[in-house]
Amino acid sequence: MADLEAMVGDSRVTVEEFRIERGKVEEFARAITDRNPVFRDAVVARERGYDRIPAPLTYARVSTFPRYRADGVEGHGFDLGFEPEYVLHGEQAYEYERPLQVGDVLTGTTTLSDVYQRDGGRAGTMTFAVYETAYRDGDDELVLTERATVIETEGAVQNADAEERRDTAAGSSDATSETAAATVGTEPDAEVRSPVTSIDDIAVGDTGPTIVVDDLSRQQFVKYAGASGDFNPIHYDEPYARAAGNESVFGQGMFTAGVTSRAVTDWVGLEAVSSFRVRFHSQVFPGETIIANGEVVDSQPSDGVVELALEATTHHGEPVLTGTATVALSTDN
Numbered sequence: 151m152a153d154l155e156a157m158v159g160d161s162r163v164t165v166e167e168f169r170i171e172r173g174k175v176e177e178f179a180r181a182i183t184d185r186n187p188v189f190r191d192a193v194v195a196r197e198r199g200y201d202r203i204p205a206p207l208t209y210a211r212v213s214t215f216p217r218y219r220a221d222g223v224e225g226h227g228f229d230l231g232f233e234p235e236y237v238l239h240g241e242q243a244y245e246y247e248r249p250l251q252v253g254d255v256l257t258g259t260t261t262l263s264d265v266y267q268r269d270g271g272r273a274g275t276m277t278f279a280v281y282e283t284a285y286r287d288g289d290d291e292l293v294l295t296e297r298a299t300v301i302e303t304e305g306a307v308q309n310a311d312a313e314e315r316r317d318t319a320a321g322s323s324d325a326t327s328e329t330a331a332a333t334v335g336t337e338p339d340a341e342v343r344s345p346v347t348s349i350d351d352i353a354v355g356d357t358g359p360t361i362v363v364d365d366l367s368r369q370q371f372v373k374y375a376g377a378s379g380d381f382n383p384i385h386y387d388e389p390y391a392r393a394a395g396n397e398s399v400f401g402q403g404m405f406t407a408g409v410t411s412r413a414v415t416d417w418v419g420l421e422a423v424s425s426f427r428v429r430f431h432s433q434v435f436p437g438e439t440i441i442a443n444g445e446v447v448d449s450q451p452s453d454g455v456v457e458l459a460l461e462a463t464t465h466h467g468e469p470v471l472t473g474t475a476t477v478a479l480s481t482d483n
Contacts, residue, residue, distance in 0.1 A: 158263065410473065461473075
């Protein structure tokens with residue numbers, strides 16, 4: 151730990167020439183099942199007030215592709231000696247100065263902001279590393295700040311009821327709630343309702359659209375890998391995943407985060423979001439369902455700021471992800 155702690159505060163350029171490309175934005179949106187035409191139709195984008203097509207909230211994940219990494223940089227840019235098969239994604243947070251848009255060319259500088267250890271019970275000693283990446287555009291203006299917490303465990307971490315869920319997942323698509331079954335909407339051509347834009351139209355206790363992606367498949371995890379650049383074989387290589395002690399391959403945490411981001415942007419729009427943060431609790435496996443939604447937990451009518459609490463569960467009700475989003479709405483009457 152002393153060697154790791156000595157690296158805290160070090161910074162390095164990790165992302166170069168990260169170009170936001172129209173085709174890639176559409177591919178990424180499809181991979182997270184986002185049907186919103188604002189991510190693929192320039193006319194819709196202009197109608198929503200953009201001069202260029204914007205990218206989804208979690209699109210910065212695409213910067214992990216080798217073509218965007220600075221020379222000699224892998225992963226987050228720091229060699230901490232973590233074993234990749236025992237690395238978990240604990241949290242991910244974003245603070246937005248503005249949305250990413252097609253045509254942006256960004257540079258990312260990553261700082262190792264913290265390292266520490268905790269007793270993880272069945273997982274043994276858990277070593278945490280927190281990385282903060284600032285993305286700036288060609289004018290050196292800050293566009294986005296990203297914080298990622300990764301965890302190395304001493305062995306594979308299984309969900310407490312993994313065996314039960316695996317036994318029931320294959321035939322479980324009928325087990326989703328009536329509300330969930332009615333709101334799948336994974337096709338990009340499906341209609342998306344107009345977002346809430348005024349603080350007068352939202353109140354504490356309100357809930358937004360329920361986002362459901364049912365009967366998850368290995369192909370969806372591969373599709374997300376191809377769109378995002380997250381090619382950890384634990385998400386698509388069955389022998390590799392099992393050799394690491396997992397019951398099977400499982401979905402990327404950021405895939406679930408991307409699905410959950412729809413619960414925000416389908417509700418209040420993209421441009422209103424100033425922060426988005428998620429904490430990962432368990433894995434999602436083939437055959438399972440992700441059900442994501444949000445609720446207003448605080449509202450400040452004087453300045454239009456709204457705080458949302460987010461949750462994604464399986465169809466069994468097991469929490470997969472929790473999170474928050476901060477939104478700034480219009481105060482005009």
